[in-house]
Amino acid sequence: MEPTDDPKLRKLLHEWKVENAPRSLDERVLGERRPWWTSLLRGSVRVPIPIALTCAVLLVWMTAALVRPRPASPPGDSEFQPVRDAQVRIIRSAHADR
């Protein structure tokens, strides 16, 4: 018997049986390759923590700036102009003539 041809060893080795690929693998592999646009709905992006914190701080600051009530500013010369020709019409009530 050649060292490379050992039926007894081969028969013993084949007593160790393993299963074929599970169905869960199909979904993992084939499901990974969906159309590119589905990644916009399902995908995720890894963001470094410093960038995430900076964006969060900026968002809070901008939100606070929008929500904060603005103080009333005094009218400047450019905002108000006097009426040049005002014809005032005085309307009295009907009882005033009696």
Added chain:
Amino acid sequence: MTDAEFRDAYRAHKDVLYRFARRMTDSAEAAEDIVHDAYLAVWRTTSKFDSARGTLRSFLLGVTRNLALQRLRRDRPHDALEEDASIAGPIDLAGLERAQIVARAVATLTPLQREALILAEYEELPLDEIARATNAELAAVKSRLHRARENLRRMLAPLLETKGAVHGTNR
């Protein structure tokens, strides 16, 4: 590689790759991860497959094999892939089923001996394809296979019939 080609390649070779990874790592979970990563790597870099250098199965086995070895190195960083003078010691048979004993014996082999044995004995690949998949010379594959079988005979001697010795001669 088109989507249809990828699906065909997946269905045609997934079982071979999974069984190989399963026996290499002795872990169903690890095997699933490895095969998943192997196919994704192939999908993303299909330009690396050169049909002139071998079959797609050899290429996929090569990718799977590299991922399996990485996993083994990660889990057991101090174990060498190959030891020229590796002689397997006896394994504890108490309380184990025969299949478990065989699995433990194969797991005791060095990774390079193990992969050669799995591809030759269980997947029945020709030696030249094993050489391509493992990126080794044909002579190296034969040597590893020979040492693997010798080690397994030694470890599994209690289960093998010792009458009529290893090389077929009756004593």
